[in-house]
Amino acid sequence: MKKTDSQMLIIFGASGDLTARKLIPALFNLYIAEQLPDNFVVLGASRSNLSDEEFRGKVVYDSTYLKEKIKELDKKQVEDFANKLFYEDLGDDYASDYEGLSKRIETLNDSHDTEHNYMFYLSTPPSIVETVAKNLSEYNLNDESKGFKRLIVEKPFGYNLETAKNLNNGLQQYFKEPQIYRIDHYLGKETVQNLLVTRFSNSIFEPLWNRNYIHHVEITNAESVGVEKRGGYYDKSGALRDMFQNHLLQIVSLVVMEPPIGDQPEEIRNEKVKALKSLRVMRDEQTLFNNTIRAQYVSSEIDGEKVKGYREEDGVDPNSTTETYAAIKFFVDNWRWHGVPFYVRTAKRMPTKVTEVIIHFKTPHHQIFQDSGVNSKDNKLIIRIQPDEGILVKFGVKVPGQGFKVERANLDFYYSSLAQTYVMEAYERLLLDAMQGDATLYARADEVEAAWEFVDPILDYWKNGKDVRMYGYAAGVWGPENADELIDDLGFWRNPGKNLADDPGYCVIC
Ligand SMILES: NC(=O)C1=CN([C@@H]2O[C@H](COP(=O)(O)OP(=O)(O)OC[C@H]3O[C@@H](n4cnc5c(N)ncnc54)[C@H](OP(=O)(O)O)[C@@H]3O)[C@@H](O)[C@H]2O)C=CC1
Numbered sequence: 001m002k003k004t005d006s007q008m009l010i011i012f013g014a015s016g017d018l019t020a021r022k023l024i025p026a027l028f029n030l031y032i033a034e035q036l037p038d039n040f041v042v043l044g045a046s047r048s049n050l051s052d053e054e055f056r057g058k059v060v061y062d063s064t065y066l067k068e069k070i071k072e073l074d075k076k077q078v079e080d081f082a083n084k085l086f087y088e089d090l091g092d093d094y095a096s097d098y099e100g101l102s103k104r105i106e107t108l109n110d111s112h113d114t115e116h117n118y119m120f121y122l123s124t125p126p127s128i129v130e131t132v133a134k135n136l137s138e139y140n141l142n143d144e145s146k147g148f149k150r151l152i153v154e155k156p157f158g159y160n161l162e163t164a165k166n167l168n169n170g171l172q173q174y175f176k177e178p179q180i181y182r183i184d185h186y187l188g189k190e191t192v193q194n195l196l197v198t199r200f201s202n203s204i205f206e207p208l209w210n211r212n213y214i215h216h217v218e219i220t221n222a223e224s225v226g227v228e229k230r231g232g233y234y235d236k237s238g239a240l241r242d243m244f245q246n247h248l249l250q251i252v253s254l255v256v257m258e259p260p261i262g263d264q265p266e267e268i269r270n271e272k273v274k275a276l277k278s279l280r281v282m283r284d285e286q287t288l289f290n291n292t293i294r295a296q297y298v299s300s301e302i303d304g305e306k307v308k309g310y311r312e313e314d315g316v317d318p319n320s321t322t323e324t325y326a327a328i329k330f331f332v333d334n335w336r337w338h339g340v341p342f343y344v345r346t347a348k349r350m351p352t353k354v355t356e357v358i359i360h361f362k363t364p365h366h367q368i369f370q371d372s373g374v375n376s377k378d379n380k381l382i383i384r385i386q387p388d389e390g391i392l393v394k395f396g397v398k399v400p401g402q403g404f405k406v407e408r409a410n411l412d413f414y415y416s417s418l419a420q421t422y423v424m425e426a427y428e429r430l431l432l433d434a435m436q437g438d439a440t441l442y443a444r445a446d447e448v449e450a451a452w453e454f455v456d457p458i459l460d461y462w463k464n465g466k467d468v469r470m471y472g473y474a475a476g477v478w479g480p481e482n483a484d485e486l487i488d489d490l491g492f493w494r495n496p497g498k499n500l501a502d503d504p505g506y507c508v509i510c
């Protein structure tokens with residue numbers, strides 16, 4: 001196990017949703033798993049007026065996210081965790097507030113012996129991220145002459161390529177790139193990391209992982225929920241910015257990348273950047289018209305209950321043209337992937353919550369078993385990222401009896417079968433990595449920019465292009481029927497079920 005140094009975690013935006021919903025529960029789990037260092041404190045900072053006790057009440061004792069867990073523990077343990085949390089009111093006057101903050105950090109450092117190791121987590125609106133970094137540098141809180149100073153930045157990393165570059169340049173004025181940790185919580189998911197292990201620790205997959213054997217790659221990310229309480233944010237973002245530019249292109253980079261020379265952060269990140277740079281950027285309108293689909297969910301009934309359409313959601317413009325569904329077909333311009341189409345879709349208000357990567361293999365070039373009865377496109381490797389995490393290989397077996405009738409069979413592995421292994425939540429894993437200075441699962445500036453290079457022309461076309469289509473789909477179905485047009489002669493999207501082994505449908509309205 002790696003060593004975690006004594007340190008202080010300073011969370012900006014500590015009165016917000018993410019802190020209560022993800023960050024504190026992740027720290028709580030790390031505490032229970034005895035993964036936090038002995039000398040560890042959290043200092044929450046926001047403009048809300050809270051005392052240490054009120055902050056502890058909000059994010060621990062009265063937290064809906066910890067209620068069940070707390071019940072299972074003795075009072076002393078909960079108290080011990082809560083006593084590691086402190087709060088500093090920032091107000092609106094940056095100069096005096098940051099002076100107060102820096103003094104508070106110094107005092108807590110002395111009382112809890114955190115050795116001047118500070119990790120700043122920016123869980124604030126994106127508009128103030130650079131300002132916070134600047135203020136920290138003005139108070140020398142970026143100075144690593146005594147202890148490390150790390151800056152964790154939440155998504156979105158910019159709104160497009162230009163703003164992402166500005167943000168990166170802005171942050172790099174105050175913190176060096178190795179001090180900056182851009183969090184993408186999909187990289188913290190165990191099964192996303194397992195993509196690397198599946199590919200590079202097995203000699204049975206990697207030799208097939210190229211244009212000679214792979215027919216096409218399909219990635220589906222579906223959520224059953226709508227925009228919930230985040231309509232205001234989402235309406236300015238949309239599916240392409242919210243999920244595709246970051247989480248899904250990170251997954252694509254792990255599927256596409258060449259083998260790194262080792263498992264060091266920079267070795268892996270260098271290969272991911274190369275992979276993202278090899279995505280063929282679509283620039284002309286006809287290509288964008290043919291290869292991109294966007295849509296919005298419209299009101300419908302799910303399990304007998306009426307569900308709002310996107311334009312009726314709180315915080316959403318009634319004439320909004322923001323997409324809640326995006327499906328993109330693209331190619332990768334390199335030796336390994338030449339001519340292999342990638343189909344990636346993401347959406348809200350689908351029939352179920354699921355994320356899968358499906359590698360569709362080519363059929364054998366000479367068909368011996370003419371009456372096989374198996375759909376010739378059915379050789380697949382399915383990597384299930386969530387839920388029911390696991391891996392499934394679909395292959396042909398002989399049906400017992402005369403002749404050579406072939407049927408499809410499954411070879412499967414489920415993470416749940418590793419009963420005694422504790423699988424960390426994404427935020428737990430990522431926080432622990434950052435605490436230990438391991439940036440492998442964090443996005444580097446050039447990765448983020450390479451992803452925007454690919455996404456920018458699509459966004460631009462959707463905003464300004466001629467003949468741009470916006471389809472509707474009833475909340476609770478697998479998107480617009482027109483999305484099938486993207487798949488050409490290859491068949492249909494695989495519409496997965498709740499469980500990995502469910503044999504799913506392949507049509508939109510079922
Ligand atoms: N919530 C989620 O599920 C996810 C969120 N994110 C990202 O995480 C970040 C935080 O999200 P979320 O918690 O939902 O947002 P919220 O709007 O719930 O919280 C943001 C917090 O920032 C604080 N804040 C605002 N201005 C300042 C300031 N000048 N200085 C310090 N704090 C300030 C606000 O508190 P106060 O008014 O008290 O200062 C508020 O508590 C965003 O960048 C978001 O995109 C990413 C993925 C998922």
Ligand SMILES: O=C1O[C@H](COP(=O)(O)O)[C@@H](O)[C@H](O)[C@H]1O
Binds near residue numbers: 242
């Ligand atoms: O970053 C985001 O991710 C969530 C989906 O995350 P998951 O871990 O539940 O798959 C998404 O709902 C949200 O809109 C987006 O901002």
